[in-house]
Amino acid sequence: MSDLKNILSNSNSIDEQLFQKYLAGIASAEERFLVENQMAEDTMVNEAIEGLQNFKDPLLAQNYVAQLNSQLQKQIGKRKKRSFNRQIKEQSWTIIAIIVVLTISLLAYFTIHLLHHPLH
Amino acid sequence: MLQKNNLENISDNELLEKFKLDQDSQWLGILLQRYTLLLLGVCMKYLRNEEAAKDAVQQVFLKAITALPKTNVEYLKSWLYTIARNHCLMQLRDKTKWVTISTEADIQDNSFFEPFDANKEQTILILEKALLDLNPPQKTCVSLFYLEKKSYQEIVALTGFSLLQVKSYIQNGKRNLKTIVIQKLQQL
Numbered sequence: 296m297s298d299l300k301n302i303l304s305n306s307n308s309i310d311e312q313l314f315q316k317y318l319a320g321i322a323s324a325e326e327r328f329l330v331e332n333q334m335a336e337d338t339m340v341n342e343a344i345e346g347l348q349n350f351k352d353p354l355l356a357q358n359y360v361a362q363l364n365s366q367l368q369k370q371i372g373k374r375k376k377r378s379f380n381r382q383i384k385e386q387s388w389t390i391i392a393i394i395v396v397l398t399i400s401l402l403a404y405f406t407i408h409l410l411h412h413p414l415h
Numbered sequence: 416m417l418q419k420n421n422l423e424n425i426s427d428n429e430l431l432e433k434f435k436l437d438q439d440s441q442w443l444g445i446l447l448q449r450y451t452l453l454l455l456g457v458c459m460k461y462l463r464n465e466e467a468a469k470d471a472v473q474q475v476f477l478k479a480i481t482a483l484p485k486t487n488v489e490y491l492k493s494w495l496y497t498i499a500r501n502h503c504l505m506q507l508r509d510k511t512k513w514v515t516i517s518t519e520a521d522i523q524d525n526s527f528f529e530p531f532d533a534n535k536e537q538t539i540l541i542l543e544k545a546l547l548d549l550n551p552p553q554k555t556c557v558s559l560f561y562l563e564k565k566s567y568q569e570i571v572a573l574t575g576f577s578l579l580q581v582k583s584y585i586q587n588g589k590r591n592l593k594t595i596v597i598q599k600l601q602q603l
Contacts, residue, residue, distance in 0.1 A: 311452050328564045335560065335585045339496040343456030349463060356459075359469045360451045367451070367476050371444040374480065378440070 427491045461503035475499045545595040553588030
């Protein structure tokens with residue numbers, strides 16, 4: 296009766312390859328049980344598998360996943376670039392401010408120096 | 416550069432923490448990619464159109480990328496599921512005007528916590544007795560599925576129930592068993 300433990304277990308790990316095998320109907324009895332056990336305990340997995348079974352061609356689902364992941368990476372890349380540009384923009388103002396302060400300091404130094412040691 | 420194997424061992428919450436710390440969007444990319452297949456399946460289940468499902472997943476990703484930096488998410492999986500489901504239901508509502516939108520609370524029946532130790536001998540004994548308290552269809556389906564490791568299709572063939580009935584009996588049976596076990600453990 297140790298299998299009773301399965302009823303109370305919660306397995307949240309996602310194994311895409313396992314799901315793909317299940318959907319293609321080539322999963323072993325043990326793998327099939329793993330997937331169906333997750334379906335029984337997780338509404339999202341259950342609905343996802345039911346939805347994926349509606350694809351006319353299981354390969355199309357795999358292609359879509361690859362496309363979506365590639366688009367996601369592009370979006371993330373754009374976001375990172377925007378963030379980097381923003382940082383550069385913010386930092387450039389800091390650098391300008393430092394240069395302005397240094398210039399004013401130098402001018403002030405030379406002005407004071409000239410006042411104390413006037414040129415002959 | 417992080418190795419793929421290393422990333423597979425990092426939990427969702429750890430990746431979220433890393434993102435919160437350095438705000439590097441690559442962590443979000445890794446996280447969201449884990450759910451692409453599931454999200455595509457969920458959107459397909461509701462929209463029943465392959466292209467529409469793909470577009471819906473893109474929208475879910477966009478929402479997630481925008482919202483995650485500002486939101487404190489405890490369970491990413493259920494959070495994404497809620498967003499995907501509500502997005503699809505909104506689309507269906509726009510077409511049919513009758514679907515009600517669910518909130519996160521009422522669809523989180525897939526508990527992500529363990530209120531008890533399933534390995535305890537006492538729990539197993541209670542569970543064994545509780546199984547007998549289930550109604551006959553639930554008891555049959557739960558026993559065939561969990562104890563005899565039969566597939567949904569095999570249970571359909573053995574019992575004569577429809578696939579939907581089998582899934583429902585297993586899910587409800589499991590939920591009932593958990594409730595009974597929690598009650599009995601509290602009484603001890």
